[in-house]
Amino acid sequence: MAANNSPLPDGVTKEQAFGMAETEMEYRVELFNRLSQTCFSKCVDKRYKESELNMGENSCIDRCVSKYWLVNGLVGQMLSAGGQRPM
Amino acid sequence: MDKNMLAGLEGMPEEDKMRMASMIDQLQIRDSLKMYNSLVERCFTDCVDDFTRKSLKKQEESCVARCAEKFLKHSMRVGMRFAELNQGAATPDN
Numbered sequence: 001m002a003a004n005n006s007p008l009p010d011g012v013t014k015e016q017a018f019g020m021a022e023t024e025m026e027y028r029v030e031l032f033n034r035l036s037q038t039c040f041s042k043c044v045d046k047r048y049k050e051s052e053l054n055m056g057e058n059s060c061i062d063r064c065v066s067k068y069w070l071v072n073g074l075v076g077q078m079l080s081a082g083g084q085r086p087m
Numbered sequence: 088m089d090k091n092m093l094a095g096l097e098g099m100p101e102e103d104k105m106r107m108a109s110m111i112d113q114l115q116i117r118d119s120l121k122m123y124n125s126l127v128e129r130c131f132t133d134c135v136d137d138f139t140r141k142s143l144k145k146q147e148e149s150c151v152a153r154c155a156e157k158f159l160k161h162s163m164r165v166g167m168r169f170a171e172l173n174q175g176a177a178t179p180d181n
Contacts, residue, residue, distance in 0.1 A: 014103075018106065018107075018110075021107065021110070022110055022114075025110065025111070025114055026114065029114055029118050032165070032166075032169055033118070033121065033122070033125075035165065035169070036161070036162055036165045037125065039161075039165060040129075040158060040161050043161075044157060044158075044161060046133045048133065048134070048150050048153040048154045048157060049153075050153060051152065051153040051156035051157055051160075052157075052160070053157060053160050053161060053164070057161075058164065061161060061164055061165060061168070062164075062168055065165055065168040065169065065172070066168070066172070069169075069172045
């Protein structure tokens with residue numbers, strides 16, 4: 001998306017640029033949601049004995065987010081190496 | 088996701104900025120509704136197992152309340168970490 005009055009890349013109309021920006025935003029939201037769901041399932045005890053997150057759960061969440069993020073990067077690299085370009 | 092995303096779009100013409108803001112608003116609404124649905128399903132699945140009557144038992148109600156609150160706190164924490172990673176901040180490995 002042109003951020004400072006610089007022209008759009010060759011062959012890209014403004015409509016296309018908006019479309020790509022929207023797709024990118026949707027991708028980020030989806031990534032966040034999946035990450036959040038996955039790490040909650042992996043880190044939080046389903047018995048819900050209390051409404052606070054304990055220290056163990058907090059550390060687990062931090063590490064889970066970090067690892068998920070790294071996996072996201074790895075898979076992205078592998079996909080682009082294979083000739084597919086997700087984004 | 089919030090309007091801080093707009094901070095990078097300073098030089099855009101006003102109408103483009105408004106279009107982006109409206110896009111972000113729509114995404115936020117859609118995202119909140121999705122979250123609502125998935126949270127209900129999660130807490131129901133984890134807390135409710137007894138179908139001998141239609142009303143919720145007291146412990147089912149408290150379980151759902153704790154489940155929802157826990158998920159919301161978790162979601163906030165994940166949001167913070169996600170934002171840090173997005174900005175490329177190095178976090179201590181512990």
